[in-house]
Amino acid sequence: MAKRLSVIDVDRCVGCQLCIYACARREGHAGTEGARIDVRSAGGMRRGFVVIVCRACDDPPCARACTTGALVPRDGGGVRWAADQCTACGACREACPFGAIQRDSEDHPLVCVYCGTCARYCPHGVLALEEIERSDDAAR
Amino acid sequence: MLPGDPLARVLTIDLSAQRFEIAERRDLFEESLGGAGVAVRILEEECPRDADPLGPENPIVFAVGPLVGLFPLASKTVAMFKSPHTGNLGESHAGGRSATSIRLAGYGAIVIRGASPSPTYLVIDGDRVHFRDASALWGLQSSATVGRVLREREAGSGHRSILRIGPAGERRVSYAGVITETYRHFGRLGLGAVFGSKRLKAIVIVGRRSLPVADPVSYRRVYDALYEAATASPMMRKYHDLGTPMNVLPLNELGALPTRNLCEARFDGAAAISGEALAEGFLGRRLACSHCPVACIHLAALRTPHPKEPYFYKTSMLAYDYELIYALGSMLGMGDPTSLLLLMDEAEAQGLDAISTGVSLAWATEARERGLVSDQDLDGVRLAWGDGVAYRDAVRRIVSQPTDLYRALARGVDAAAAAYGGEDFALAFGGNEMAGYHTGPAGYLGFLVGARHSHLDNAGYAIDQKRLATGLPAADDAIIDEIVAEEEWRQVLASLVVCFFARGLYTPDVTRDALACAGIEANEARLREIGTETLQRKWAFKRHCGFDPASLRLPERIFETPSPSGTIDRSVVEAHLRQFAERTTATPP
Numbered sequence: 090m091a092k093r094l095s096v097i098d099v100d101r102c103v104g105c106q107l108c109i110y111a112c113a114r115r116e117g118h119a120g121t122e123g124a125r126i127d128v129r130s131a132g133g134m135r136r137g138f139v140v141i142v143c144r145a146c147d148d149p150p151c152a153r154a155c156t157t158g159a160l161v162p163r164d165g166g167g168v169r170w171a172a173d174q175c176t177a178c179g180a181c182r183e184a185c186p187f188g189a190i191q192r193d194s195e196d197h198p199l200v201c202v203y204c205g206t207c208a209r210y211c212p213h214g215v216l217a218l219e220e221i222e223r224s225d226d227a228a229r
Numbered sequence: 230m231l232p233g234d235p236l237a238r239v240l241t242i243d244l245s246a247q248r249f250e251i252a253e254r255r256d257l258f259e260e261s262l263g264g265a266g267v268a269v270r271i272l273e274e275e276c277p278r279d280a281d282p283l284g285p286e287n288p289i290v291f292a293v294g295p296l297v298g299l300f301p302l303a304s305k306t307v308a309m310f311k312s313p314h315t316g317n318l319g320e321s322h323a324g325g326r327s328a329t330s331i332r333l334a335g336y337g338a339i340v341i342r343g344a345s346p347s348p349t350y351l352v353i354d355g356d357r358v359h360f361r362d363a364s365a366l367w368g369l370q371s372s373a374t375v376g377r378v379l380r381e382r383e384a385g386s387g388h389r390s391i392l393r394i395g396p397a398g399e400r401r402v403s404y405a406g407v408i409t410e411t412y413r414h415f416g417r418l419g420l421g422a423v424f425g426s427k428r429l430k431a432i433v434i435v436g437r438r439s440l441p442v443a444d445p446v447s448y449r450r451v452y453d454a455l456y457e458a459a460t461a462s463p464m465m466r467k468y469h470d471l472g473t474p475m476n477v478l479p480l481n482e483l484g485a486l487p488t489r490n491l492c493e494a495r496f497d498g499a500a501a502i503s504g505e506a507l508a509e510g511f512l513g514r515r516l517a518c519s520h521c522p523v524a525c526i527h528l529a530a531l532r533t534p535h536p537k538e539p540y541f542y543k544t545s546m547l548a549y550d551y552e553l554i555y556a557l558g559s560m561l562g563m564g565d566p567t568s569l570l571l572l573m574d575e576a577e578a579q580g581l582d583a584i585s586t587g588v589s590l591a592w593a594t595e596a597r598e599r600g601l602v603s604d605q606d607l608d609g610v611r612l613a614w615g616d617g618v619a620y621r622d623a624v625r626r627i628v629s630q631p632t633d634l635y636r637a638l639a640r641g642v643d644a645a646a647a648a649y650g651g652e653d654f655a656l657a658f659g660g661n662e663m664a665g666y667h668t669g670p671a672g673y674l675g676f677l678v679g680a681r682h683s684h685l686d687n688a689g690y691a692i693d694q695k696r697l698a699t700g701l702p703a704a705d706d707a708i709i710d711e712i713v714a715e716e717e718w719r720q721v722l723a724s725l726v727v728c729f730f731a732r733g734l735y736t737p738d739v740t741r742d743a744l745a746c747a748g749i750e751a752n753e754a755r756l757r758e759i760g761t762e763t764l765q766r767k768w769a770f771k772r773h774c775g776f777d778p779a780s781l782r783l784p785e786r787i788f789e790t791p792s793p794s795g796t797i798d799r800s801v802v803e804a805h806l807r808q809f810a811e812r813t814t815a816t817p818p
Contacts, residue, residue: 103515103516103517103524103526104516104517104519105517105518105519105520105521105522105524106329106387106519106520107301107456107520107522110298110301110520113439114448114449114452116439117442117445118439118440118441118442118445119298119299119439119440119441119442119448120298120299120332120333120437120438120439120440121298121329121333121388121437121438121439122333122437122438122439123439127387128387129386129387129388130380130386130387132380133376133377133380133411134410134411134412134516135411135514135528135546137514210456212460212465212522213522213524
């Protein structure tokens with residue numbers, strides 16, 4: 090069964106951004122560049138945080154917006170990125186209503202790979218890697 | 230240092246010339262790590278000995294360290310400047326997103342020189358620096374509004390820091406602070422006034438780059454060990470659950486909670502303003518600094534009715550910490566939590582350091598009781614213990630300065646007592662108002678001999694508490710060595726810019742392994758050398774500014790009110806101070 094990330098309790102987010110650092114660390118470096126997850130305040134920290142992850146749509150608008158076949162729908166939901174097909178046009182980023190596609194320094198899309206590293210480094214139970222249930226998906 | 234690591238880059242911004250330049254200073258970072266170690270060296274280079282702290286010649290230095298962006302809890306920025314409050318070393322630390330933003334914008338340090346002819350704010354985004362007009366922001370009533378405006382206007386949400394001043398900084402109150410991310414502060418020693426003197430309203434720093442590591446595999450291993458240790462340690466629970474206000478009840482129980490200008494050391498209203506009571510009644514949210522799992526920042530949700538409009542309520546989110554509860558609470562006899570939170574909110578809106586504000590108002594309240602200051606001096610504000618409305622009125626007047634007394638209070642309790650008397654109960658040490666620990670002789674020696682005269686310099690109060698718990702004598706000569714050793718090690722932490730709450734995690738061995746990931750070799754002996762040298766440089770700077778440890782004033786009050794370590798003996802503290810003075814003057818700069 091395919092997996093996806095889920096923001097299970099956004100109210101517990103304290104804005105530590107350890108998830109962002111964890112995602113960037115997968116690339117073999119430190120810092121935050123290259124992270125596929127983002128956390129920002131919901132209009133000032135007094136209001137809490139917005140955690141932006143790919144929800145692995147069943148019929149992903151980002152893949153539909155891609156005219157070069159660089160974003161391929163994945164079985165069970167979500168997409169995979171084919172680097173050699175990508176022209177860095179940015180249409181996928183525009184198409185995602187959550188803003189869940191980040192970009193690298195050359196404007197290529199940074200798409201979640203559904204590995205769950207970010208969730209493993211969330212100390213406050215905000216994130217989880219979940220199996221996608223089809224009926225659940227249809228209902229949402 | 231690894232190739233491609235931007236740590237050694239120093240960004241210097243000249244507000245007078247509206248220019249900036251970027252220099253590579255490997256020498257500084259290789260020899261002194263970063264943070265306090267590097268900042269004090271830049272201060273030596275940039276700040277003339279006779280600089281007017283509020284003149285364009287006084288630089289502002291911000292420095293971060295090699296572990297920022299790599300490891301959790303390396304989350305602080307050190308600011309250095311000549312303090313308009315004490316006239317010597319100004320140093321203040323803040324977290325929020327400041328350290329990660331500076332490091333990931335590609336800098337190890339940022340230096341601000343000169344003064345702008347008109348109100349300005351700066352935007353630092355990677356290699357670009359923008360000088361923006363802040364004349365419309367100048368004079369805004371609340372520091373919070375400045376943040377709100379810039380948050381909307383500037384890019385980089387989630388990956389930036391917004392440093393700003395309130396009205397107190399604009400009016401150059403000598404203990405005005407700089408606020409970052411609404412809830413964190415470069416609070417002490419007047420960085421806000423230095424911003425104000427430069428007509429610098431705010432700095433926005435955006436950063437989200439990558440940083441190289443020596444070996445990704447060992448980096449992940451060291452990271453995981455630190456992460457596991459941090460999240461499993463009791464430190465995590467302690468600071469996360471109740472936060473620093475967990476100290477209110479134990480210190481009160483001990484008889485170490487300064488109350489009503491330290492006329493007493495136990496507060497009958499302590500339970501109502503304790504960490505437990507505030508959590509139960511008000512806790513609305515916790516926040517963390519960037520890359521810190523602890524989330525020690527506690528926000529109270531305060532719902533207040535509109536004074537005129539029925540069924541209209543305002544809900545404010547206010548950060549509270551132990552030091553605010555002491556300085557604006559017990560020190561002023563404020564046992565009503567709502568009034569206390571409103572007073573904290575006023576100090577925050579004005580952009581004042583809460584400790585210096587509370588201690589100054591405590592002196593003023595006692596001075597009024599004793600007839601040293603009149604209601605006319607106070608512009609009609611009838612200061613009285615526990616009167617939150619009067620204290621809020623007084624806080625606004627410290628900033629607007631309608632009378633000579635408020636002009637003096639805007640320079641702190643030493644200045645006010647010098648003009649109006651009452652030095653015996655003016656509770657500042659080395660010119661800096663005291664923190665909330667009437668624990669015993671080591672606590673006060675710590676305030677006196679700390680390079681910043683801050684409780685965080687060397688935590689002398691913790692030595693008192695340890696000695697009380699283990700039954701050791703309170704005031705033997707060993708406390709000097711313990712204080713100096715602690716302050717030297719804290720220079721290492723402050724150079725790495727590791728949060729002092731994580732001092733138990735970043736042992737010399739862990740620090741060595743973490744630094745190796747950044748391509749820096751430093752064993753315990755080398756780290757300790759850096760600590761010693763950094764502290765010596767701070768003392769040299771203080772001496773160059775004319776500071777003389779022999780001139781330190783000891784207010785009689787601390788010898789009158791019994792501490793948990795017994796009544797403190799003036800002659801013992803003076804003897805320790807003499808020994809310390811000999812030691813620092815004997816040390817070459």
